[in-house]
Amino acid sequence: xxxxxxxxxxxxxxxxxxxxxxxxxxxxxxxxxxxxxxxxxxxxxxxxxxxxxxxxxxxxxxxxxxxxxxxxxxxxxxxxxxxxxxxxxxxxxxxxxxxxxxxxxxxxxxxxxxxxxxxxxxxxxxxxxxxxxxxxxxxxxxxxxxxxxxxxxxxxxxxxxxxxxxxxxxxxxxxxxxxxxxxxxxxxxxxxxxxxxxxxxxxxxxxxxxxxxxxxxxxxxxxxxxxxxxxxxxxxxxxxxxxxxxxxxxxxxxxxxxxxxxxxxxxxxxxxxxxxxxxxxxxxxxxxxxxxxxxxxxxxxxxxxxxxxxxxxxxxxxxxxxxxxxxxxxxxxxxxxxxxxxxxxxxxxxxxxxxxxxxxxxxxxxxxxxxxxxxxxxxxxxxxxxxxxxxxxxxxxxxxxxxxxxxxxxxxxxxxxxxxxxxxxxxxxxxxxxxxxxxxxxxxxxxxxxxxxxxxxxxxxxxxxxxxxxxxxxxxxxxxxxxxxxxxxxxxxxxxxxxxxxxxxxxxxxxxxxxxxxxxxxxxxxxxxxxxxxxxxxxxxxxxxxxx
Amino acid sequence: xxxxxxxxxxxxxxxxxxxxxxxxxxxxxxxxxxxxxxxxxxxxxxxxxxxxxxxxxxxxxxxxxxxxxxxxxxxxxxxxxxxxxxxxxxxxxxxxxxxxxxxxxxxxxxxxxxxxxxxxxxxxxxxxxxxxxxxxxxxxxxxxxxxxxxxxxxxxxxxxxxxxxxxxx
Ligand SMILES: Cc1cc2nc3c(=O)[nH]c(=O)nc-3n(C[C@H](O)[C@H](O)[C@H](O)COP(=O)(O)O)c2cc1C
Ligand code: FES
Numbered sequence: 001x002x003x004x005x006x007x008x009x010x011x012x013x014x015x016x017x018x019x020x021x022x023x024x025x026x027x028x029x030x031x032x033x034x035x036x037x038x039x040x041x042x043x044x045x046x047x048x049x050x051x052x053x054x055x056x057x058x059x060x061x062x063x064x065x066x067x068x069x070x071x072x073x074x075x076x077x078x079x080x081x082x083x084x085x086x087x088x089x090x091x092x093x094x095x096x097x098x099x100x101x102x103x104x105x106x107x108x109x110x111x112x113x114x115x116x117x118x119x120x121x122x123x124x125x126x127x128x129x130x131x132x133x134x135x136x137x138x139x140x141x142x143x144x145x146x147x148x149x150x151x152x153x154x155x156x157x158x159x160x161x162x163x164x165x166x167x168x169x170x171x172x173x174x175x176x177x178x179x180x181x182x183x184x185x186x187x188x189x190x191x192x193x194x195x196x197x198x199x200x201x202x203x204x205x206x207x208x209x210x211x212x213x214x215x216x217x218x219x220x221x222x223x224x225x226x227x228x229x230x231x232x233x234x235x236x237x238x239x240x241x242x243x244x245x246x247x248x249x250x251x252x253x254x255x256x257x258x259x260x261x262x263x264x265x266x267x268x269x270x271x272x273x274x275x276x277x278x279x280x281x282x283x284x285x286x287x288x289x290x291x292x293x294x295x296x297x298x299x300x301x302x303x304x305x306x307x308x309x310x311x312x313x314x315x316x317x318x319x320x321x322x323x324x325x326x327x328x329x330x331x332x333x334x335x336x337x338x339x340x341x342x343x344x345x346x347x348x349x350x351x352x353x354x355x356x357x358x359x360x361x362x363x364x365x366x367x368x369x370x371x372x373x374x375x376x377x378x379x380x381x382x383x384x385x386x387x388x389x390x391x392x393x394x395x396x397x398x399x400x401x402x403x404x405x406x407x408x409x410x411x412x413x414x415x416x417x418x419x420x421x422x423x424x425x426x427x428x429x430x431x432x433x434x435x436x437x438x439x440x441x442x443x444x445x446x447x448x449x450x451x452x453x454x455x456x457x458x459x460x461x462x463x464x465x466x467x468x469x470x471x472x473x474x475x476x477x478x479x480x481x482x483x484x485x486x487x488x489x490x491x492x493x494x495x496x497x498x499x500x501x502x503x504x505x506x507x508x509x510x511x512x513x514x515x516x517x518x519x520x521x522x523x524x525x526x527x528x529x530x531x532x533x534x535x536x537x538x539x540x541x542x543x544x545x546x547x548x
Numbered sequence: 549x550x551x552x553x554x555x556x557x558x559x560x561x562x563x564x565x566x567x568x569x570x571x572x573x574x575x576x577x578x579x580x581x582x583x584x585x586x587x588x589x590x591x592x593x594x595x596x597x598x599x600x601x602x603x604x605x606x607x608x609x610x611x612x613x614x615x616x617x618x619x620x621x622x623x624x625x626x627x628x629x630x631x632x633x634x635x636x637x638x639x640x641x642x643x644x645x646x647x648x649x650x651x652x653x654x655x656x657x658x659x660x661x662x663x664x665x666x667x668x669x670x671x672x673x674x675x676x677x678x679x680x681x682x683x684x685x686x687x688x689x690x691x692x693x694x695x696x697x698x699x700x701x702x703x704x705x706x707x708x709x710x711x712x713x714x715x716x717x
Contacts, residue, residue, distance in 0.1 A: 014685045014698035201643035204684035239590075239627050240683060242696075278590055280625035283681065297583035298617075299624040315582070356686075358645060364687045399682075400644065432644065446647050453642075456624075 012045035124212030143334035162338035169323030200399020220327035302502035345371030349415035390435035398427010401507030462505025643682025
């Protein structure tokens, strides 16, 4: 790699691009060349800087000065002042704002928020994802070398087991155990699948990992393959994630060229290669057995389990399926050891977790925090408090399939076990924070609408249940519900939970149950008084006048 | 199944030598790969723009799978379409954040302006409208995606202008 003295990042999230980030990027390249600085300064577009108030932004490291909004015509001045003369171009500096949970601000904020830890996002936003050298300079492929040359497959599995890594795809299944199940199978070939079909509304953590640090996931997959005895890997990427697909393909080609993929990696005699497979727009394909069906070229309908993919996966062979975020933890664990990893998070859920914060808070964005942080901390520290000083009412975790977490649980540590004990789930890592003006029935109705649309239709409880539940919820929001409807919902949710073929139908029942358990009075107010206490359902104004 | 091919309608991609060449090239590249159906369909969708009934029969025959199976896969995934699209595709995000922020009203408005329903194309082939899933730009809700461009915080009164711009292009 060239010795660069400064690095310039341009925000490349959709909103920035809409406001001319591409032009700014091109102008930067041109101007840097014009000043003859092209060999000492690197310019990259990054995915999301997590801040949306002054786009497009340009960040200059090592000083970590944040400029924004930068227009193409400002670029000449910026380059001349900061990069050529070395003075900060004060006129263009973005308005001051405490930055929370941002990707690009690592250097700028080190130490300002002690709770924030970066393992998964360590390099995201700091390196150019299209350059394998930058990844290597930052410790990349070290873990692979260590695993392949100094550890046996069994030792790799043992390290992951000791680290206590649990699946980040929603279920929290111990990763080491999953790998062991596959490793002990005698039949070959075996497969490693990276589940990158992230489709929960509001969740985009996996996309940012893939776009910002694709080599991390590739390295993890090779290590996984070595541990379980697989020589082939697939990344199933959501169809809409075109940039992630392109970055992955490029990264795979670079890794092949450098010998990190292909035959006889690190002279260890171990072969591994990876294929990128694009999805085609079906939420249910994130479910691991549906994903496997889809990889086989079929309709993405979930299989009946057991048997599990660990014994009968792709083409009926033993298969590991892991989420992107889960895999992104692996190289760091191998590099630093299980002991180090256990230093983060809680006893039963070590490590960190990525969350996308959305909704009625002052700051939205992606954060990586240790397991066991509480909702209250997330809202006050990272979300910078509720918008307009409103009261926190509930949070919807995990996009659609998570639970509705009432305010009474805002001091419960967010880790797999504490949440399970409280009867809620962490889900996929989206946190939709709702204030007192959000109606729980309306929220449930919106969620149900999603499931209704995405149900694959294979099993009846899910196909019909989501449709019926949506009708009933709509009825209640319009003030036409009856108390018998509540019983129907209760029955429906039980049926969906117990009888659905896959997690989609089971997950669809969760918000219903949380609603009935924690917010029954509010639901009953809709029915008995024809009033929406939050004042958001359409019937509220109309009915109140007749009642009064 | 080969009989179907004799009834290939006019203006089907199969009757256009250039497009036929693309189709054959995609099939040739994927012919002996197990489970290639989806890969082939994905490529056809992005290079040809849709997968006509005649193409379905042709692909099924070449991949040596029953037409019913191919149709099953095709109809399952929302990316694949069986009718041609307009020059521009306007997608309305119906993810939770956008739904709450008023996506349904936007769709209603678009349908009124263009005189077509979701999934349809304007008679001049300029615009196809459809809904889509969360595109990961929730902080900009409601979001409208036109081809590969993302428009955030779209208000119904701004929509006519936006659509007209693309209709003219
Ligand atoms: C309806 C449904 C959708 C799912 N979507 C995803 C997804 O988008 N990404 C993901 O990693 N896991 C998803 N899962 C979970 C996977 O089935 C599987 O548990 C996970 O990929 C295992 O990886 P992990 O052990 O690393 O968490 C989904 C499950 C269900 C039931
Ligand atoms: S809900 Fe529309 S972008 Fe996420």
